[in-house]
Amino acid sequence: MFVNKKLRKIDVVLIAAVAAIIIMSLITISSATHVNTPSDDRYWFLQRQGIFTLINIGIIVFFMNFDYKMLQAYGKKIYIFNLIMLLAVMFVGQSALGAQRWIQLGPISIQPSEFSKIMMIICMASFFQDKIGKLNTLSDLLPLLGYVGVPFLLVLKQPDLGTSLVFMAIFIGMIFACGVNLKLLFGMFAAALACAPLLWMFVLKEYQKMRIMVFVDPNVDPLGSGYHIIQSKIAIGSGMIFGKGLFGGTQSQLNFLPENHTDFIFAVVGEELGFIGTTFLLLMYLVLLWRGIKIAQMAQDSFGMLLGVGITSMLVFHVLVNVGMTAGIMPVTGIPLPFMSYGVSALTTNMLAVAILLNIYLRNQKLQF
Numbered sequence: 001m002f003v004n005k006k007l008r009k010i011d012v013v014l015i016a017a018v019a020a021i022i023i024m025s026l027i028t029i030s031s032a033t034h035v036n037t038p039s040d041d042r043y044w045f046l047q048r049q050g051i052f053t054l055i056n057i058g059i060i061v062f063f064m065n066f067d068y069k070m071l072q073a074y075g076k077k078i079y080i081f082n083l084i085m086l087l088a089v090m091f092v093g094q095s096a097l098g099a100q101r102w103i104q105l106g107p108i109s110i111q112p113s114e115f116s117k118i119m120m121i122i123c124m125a126s127f128f129q130d131k132i133g134k135l136n137t138l139s140d141l142l143p144l145l146g147y148v149g150v151p152f153l154l155v156l157k158q159p160d161l162g163t164s165l166v167f168m169a170i171f172i173g174m175i176f177a178c179g180v181n182l183k184l185l186f187g188m189f190a191a192a193l194a195c196a197p198l199l200w201m202f203v204l205k206e207y208q209k210m211r212i213m214v215f216v217d218p219n220v221d222p223l224g225s226g227y228h229i230i231q232s233k234i235a236i237g238s239g240m241i242f243g244k245g246l247f248g249g250t251q252s253q254l255n256f257l258p259e260n261h262t263d264f265i266f267a268v269v270g271e272e273l274g275f276i277g278t279t280f281l282l283l284m285y286l287v288l289l290w291r292g293i294k295i296a297q298m299a300q301d302s303f304g305m306l307l308g309v310g311i312t313s314m315l316v317f318h319v320l321v322n323v324g325m326t327a328g329i330m331p332v333t334g335i336p337l338p339f340m341s342y343g344v345s346a347l348t349t350n351m352l353a354v355a356i357l358l359n360i361y362l363r364n365q366k367l368q369f
């Protein structure tokens with residue numbers, strides 16, 4: 001009886017949107033990878049993603065038995081564990097594609113910076129909740145900047161500019177929810193723009209500078225850094241209204257489109273399912289983000305509200321940057337598309353984020369016995 005009444009209080013709309021995106025992901029991953037797998041099994045990527053999807057569904061069901069408010073007491077411990085995890089990458093991490101971001105655990109490679117996102121949302125929600133309405137001067141904001149600045153720099157060192165920018169997006173969303181003085185916020189943006197030349201000269205790697213240059217003009221390096229953007233735009237444009245059909249895309253099937261099952265999976269959707277498919281996918285993201293905002297608004301405590309804002313800010317940034325990147329209107333940053341891109345770490349992080357949203361929604365509903 002209790003279980004049935006509890007199930008009635010679950011956010012069905014949120015679950016339906018996430019389920020639709022995951023189903024599209026599995027179909028698209030199958031199409032993008034069935035001709036290019038690391039083994040004789042043509043559907044290795046599909047099976048692996050499907051298995052971890054089921055595992056993560058189990059984690060969500062398990063997590064629903066606990067009150068999200070218990071996370072608040074572990075904010076400091078999670079923050080310390082997060083720093084240890086990011087430091088471990090520097091010493092025992094594995095390198096790939098010019099970056100040291102992964103730790104090998106048996107047959108699974110995990111990316112700590114992905115899990116760091118959800119950990120930082122929990123830590124910041126716990127730390128920031130006492131700052132609501134109190135962020136009026138720079139001195140009020142400095143402790144918060146220092147709090148997020150340490151993991152930001154550790155991730156930037158890997159280097160992983162995309163994830164470090166996600167931290168900033170989450171930070172901005174959460175301090176906005178805390179009622180930060182808007183003049184102070186605009187001052188931060190102005191200071192960041194003023195520091196851009198220093199960032200270019202002393203922080204950005206050469207390949208990161210090239211990504212920005214090819215964003216302005218992909219033909220600067222058409223066979224190198226600009227290749228991804230050029231092929232992605234060709235794939236999306238060639239799909240037109242209805243697409244070329246599943247397993248029928250030339251750019252993806254003939255492997256012209258790099259990373260077609262991870263960072264550039266949206267281009268596969270555009271080529272094979274066309275404008276109709278991409279519109280449906282973006283509509284599902286719009287529903288997901290709308291539910292995230294509503295859940296944050298209905299939270300009956302500041303901790304839950306900040307958790308909802310942080311998670312929604314993370315998802316908004318991921319969707320905008322990834323879709324913009326594949327369409328050529330944003331630089332290539334290697335940020336995956338939530339619930340669509342292949343990857344165990346990213347999938348688990350996003351599923352945990354949805355689990356927290358569902359938990360906030362459930363705990364703020366009055367159960368009738």
